[in-house]
Amino acid sequence: MNRRIFVLIAAVLLSSHAVFSQTKWVNAVESAKKAGMCLYWDPLAQSGVLEKNGHQISFRAGDGFVLRDYKTIVTEDAPKVENGTLLATESFMRSADSFFQTESDESPYRIGAILIDPGHGGKDPGAMATHTIDGKKRTIREKDVNLSVGLKLYDYLKKSYPDKKILMTRNTDVFISLAQRTEIANSVKLAENEAILYVSVHVNSNFDESASGYEVWYLSPGYRRQVIDSKTTDDKSLSTILNSMMEEEYTTESILIAKFILEGIGAQVGNLSKARGIKAEEWFVVRNTKMPSVLIETGFLSNKKEAALLLDDKYLQKLSFGIYNGLQAFVTHFERSRGFTGIK
Structure with missing residues (x-):
């Protein structure tokens, strides 16, 4: 889509965030369901999307960052696959829930x-x-x-x-x-x-x-x-x-x-x-x-x-x-x- 501008924004944000890692992992599918989020997961591409309230968080398993609304990169542990189960940190799920509560003042796609x-x-x-x-x-x-x-x-x-x-x-x-x-x-x-x-x-x-x-x-x-x-x-x-x-x-x-x-x-x-x-x-x-x-x-x-x-x-x-x-x-x-x- 016409989202070329997100690359510049992403590059700046990626360099300005400190990298950290959480060690407590939970079942991403169950946690998303409880929080009212839609989780879309492609096991072949090892990539997925969380959606709620018109906002999206896309990720690839094991990456140290996620992409919000296809324009902003945030440095945090993305979900990962372990023994066939998609896991996410509790911090990731809290951060996602907080993000989904925000109202966007931008024009929708x-x-x-x-x-x-x-x-x-x-x-x-x-x-x-x-x-x-x-x-x-x-x-x-x-x-x-x-x-x-x-x-x-x-x-x-x-x-x-x-x-x-x-x-x-x-x-x-x-x-x-x-x-x-x-x-x-x-x-x-x-x-x-x-x-x-x-x-x-x-x-x-x-x-x-x-x-x-x-x-x-x-x-x-x-x-x-x-x-x-x-x-x-x-x-x-x-x-x-x-x-x-x-x-x-x-x-x-x-x-x-x-x-x-x-x-x-x-x-x-x-x-x-x-x-x-x-x-x-x-x-x-x-x-x-x-x-x-x-x-x-x-x-x-x-x-x-x-x-x-x-x-x-x-x-x-x-x-x-x-x-x-x-x-x-x-x-x-x-x-x-x-x-x-x-x-x-």
Whole structure:
């Protein structure tokens, strides 16, 4: 999200706090529950988030500091894992409870822009297939379906969010390189505490003509990217840690967007097509955008039945409205929680 400013603040605060350690540890899950806090823990990434009253404390197991509201680093022992149990010091839990009682006078995080990227275009048609539908030979081109869905989605979002920037990488049949697409995304100007979402629209194809269904992809957690300005601080180790924490936040948000979109499409298209799930991949346009981003595969044009649906404007309206509903659900969740997007 647009939280670059927290790096400068964090660097100053990190150097100004004395390091101390508490030795009395308690069960973090039980303590958080008793205190009315929501604890979100990712055992694979060994990272977690505590949330209450619109505030968040993010941490990585075993670190000597935690990050409050994605902008302020406080030096204290973060929770740790011991014998499969997440433990926290009593001091950490008291400090967290005190922090959650404070009122913030800052503007809450909000979605300031949504960028729709209809894949391919111009000289690049994307996948293509020809089928005999209703007695006529019909050729379906991926770039056309992508643009149709993108334009419909744009209209839905524009009407619903007149106060946000609703943008498209292309709104006509023109060629735009992958590098240009990500450059457009990363150059969008945002106000402080604003975020941008990147939604790439594509159509699938497979040698197996029976393959069908829609799916949503996000960036694989195994891929590492630079999402903050490395020149912001001279402390390379601090920069690496902060970049990792922000990157994990982007991944969490992308997964949540994918989940909402998948559910949104399913509610609209019903049994006309099937959900193939949420998947991870290192697509170029996803791995090079410094923001939460997803790539939607709306169906398989290599499948005759699904190709007929993708040529049907009424079906594409349902599909687009499903994507819109998914994005709307995420925006509502994000803004009501002041930018907190954890997943249990």
